[in-house]
Amino acid sequence: RKRVLSGIQPSGKLTLGNYIGAMKNYVALQEEAECFYMIVDLHAITVAQEPAALREQTESVAALFVAAGVDPKQASIFVQSHVPAHAELGWMMTTLSYMGELERMTQFKDKSEGKDAVGAGLFVYPSLMAADILLYKADLVPVGDDQKQHLELTRDLAGRFNHRFGDTLVVPEPFIPKVGARIMSLDDASKKMSKSSPNAGSFIALLDSPDDIRKKISRAKTDLGREVVYDPREKPEISNLLSIYSNCSGESIAEIQARYEGQGYGAFKKDLAERVVETLEPLQRKYAEIRASGAIHDILRDGAERANAVAEQTLREAKEAMGFLLPR
Ligand code: ATP
Ligand code: MG
Numbered sequence: 001r002k003r004v005l006s007g008i009q010p011s012g013k014l015t016l017g018n019y020i021g022a023m024k025n026y027v028a029l030q031e032e033a034e035c036f037y038m039i040v041d042l043h044a045i046t047v048a049q050e051p052a053a054l055r056e057q058t059e060s061v062a063a064l065f066v067a068a069g070v071d072p073k074q075a076s077i078f079v080q081s082h083v084p085a086h087a088e089l090g091w092m093m094t095t096l097s098y099m100g101e102l103e104r105m106t107q108f109k110d111k112s113e114g115k116d117a118v119g120a121g122l123f124v125y126p127s128l129m130a131a132d133i134l135l136y137k138a139d140l141v142p143v144g145d146d147q148k149q150h151l152e153l154t155r156d157l158a159g160r161f162n163h164r165f166g167d168t169l170v171v172p173e174p175f176i177p178k179v180g181a182r183i184m185s186l187d188d189a190s191k192k193m194s195k196s197s198p199n200a201g202s203f204i205a206l207l208d209s210p211d212d213i214r215k216k217i218s219r220a221k222t223d224l225g226r227e228v229v230y231d232p233r234e235k236p237e238i239s240n241l242l243s244i245y246s247n248c249s250g251e252s253i254a255e256i257q258a259r260y261e262g263q264g265y266g267a268f269k270k271d272l273a274e275r276v277v278e279t280l281e282p283l284q285r286k287y288a289e290i291r292a293s294g295a296i297h298d299i300l301r302d303g304a305e306r307a308n309a310v311a312e313q314t315l316r317e318a319k320e321a322m323g324f325l326l327p328r
Contacts, residue, residue: 001033001034003033003136003140004034008022008023011049011057012057012196014064014207015194015203021146027070036076036136036307036310042080043128047196059296060291062079082308083304083307085308085312090132094127096127096157105126105153126154130158134172136307140175141174144182144192159171186203186216187202189236189237201219207287213277214273217269218269222238228264230253245272
């Protein structure tokens with residue numbers, strides 16, 4: 001069986017982008033592969049987090065995984081900081097990373113832009129992400145298109161480690177879905193939808209109420225003209241909404257385009273809101289049940305146990321290869 005590893009930061013309210021770009025694939029992969037899905041709290045603290053909010057969000061993300069259909073019996077759901085090997089191999093990967101390659105990362109550029117004090121953690125984030133993946137010797141890493149560059153670096157670091165210290169780590173393959181690989185922001189289709197955006201109107205949170213969803217979609221930016229056509233260059237805003245529609249309804253873009261021919265944006269947006277509401281309603285119901293049951297702590301304990309078993313083994317191999325004196 002192939003092994004799969006992926007993670008989401010508890011850095012805000014999960015969005016439709018996280019669902020379409022990551023979680024839907026989590027569910028699709030769990031039958032065929034051995035899956036490890038984690039809540040990456042060590043990554044979340046690369047930008048300032050309020051402690052109570054971080055704790056709540058961590059639990060909330062875990063519950064959302066289950067609500068979205070991840071089965072804790074099939075896949076291991078765990079919190080990154082419950083597996084100390086991440087921080088350790090993360091440091092080892094940092095020492096193998098070059099300043100120049102980290103400086104080229106667009107996420108670092110985006111997240112540090114215009115800030116006068118930028119944490120060093122934000123800079124070395126990709127080295128920790130490499131460790132996350134390499135610890136599990138993952139074959140496949142389902143991520144949104146925004147993480148492609150980090151995955152490329154992970155492949156480079158794994159290759160560099162193996163070249164210097166002998167074959168130890170597995171070079172992972174990215175797994176990026178075709179449609180909906182990148183859901184864009186509702187207020188600006190040149191930026192990806194992001195849960196840490198200060199403008200709540202720019203994203204649809206998975207736990208938004210139906211009325212909020214309708215409001216946000218009706219206010220979503222549109223392009224000039226009135227034709228509902230998929231054309232990412234000329235009509236980026238409408239194309240993004242079409243891609244959301246297609247992901248929620250399961251229909252092809254062509255089918256949807258044909259339905260709204262000659263109808264203008266209004267009718268299209270109204271129906272789109274209903275497709276999103278229908279997609280999120282069952283998820284929200286299940287989320288409420290899981291939170292109320294308190295089962296999440298057992299799920300996370302179980303997940304961490306399985307993750308630790310694999311991660312500790314790889315860490316030992318990597319330490320040995322690098323020349324650490326192991327305790328006897
Ligand atoms: P942050 O703004 O805090 O970075 P985020 O929304 O980018 O939040 P992450 O935790 O960084 O979320 O990413 C979790 C997963 O969701 C990753 O696999 C990422 O590729 C995917 N993802 C994030 N945003 C989008 C998006 N707009 N479209 C598709 N996939 C996305
Ligand atoms: Mg992100």
